[in-house]
Amino acid sequence: MDHGNRPKHRSTLRLVEPELTLVRRGDGPDPRMVELVRLLARRAARQVYEEQMKERRPPRS
Template sequence: MTDYEKERLLFEKYLEEFREKYPQPELTLTSRGNPDPRLVELVRLLARKAAREYLESEKKARSADSSKPM
């Protein structure tokens, strides 16, 4: 038996144990046209937070650059 075959069998064993332990997914994926509204809201919140953090870091960088003597 090759290493690849051994790894595949081990993976299949882990996958089988995982499916037995967690038979139902917590979150069901839907088609592209109908995303889970909770995920949409989460993505919006994360995007807003990331944008605020980016703008804040840019402001700090600019103020630091403008206060440096030339």
């Protein structure tokens, strides 16, 4: 194949993607992690609450 006549588009077609950084910047906890922990805690609390409500229901006769 002759690639000499083909324009070089590879560098122009690259999309600028955000870089994933796991390095903390600044003091304190990462706000994304805090939000994730809150979400998981709410989910766990909801599941425990629902299980407790199932146990408290009197059996229907």
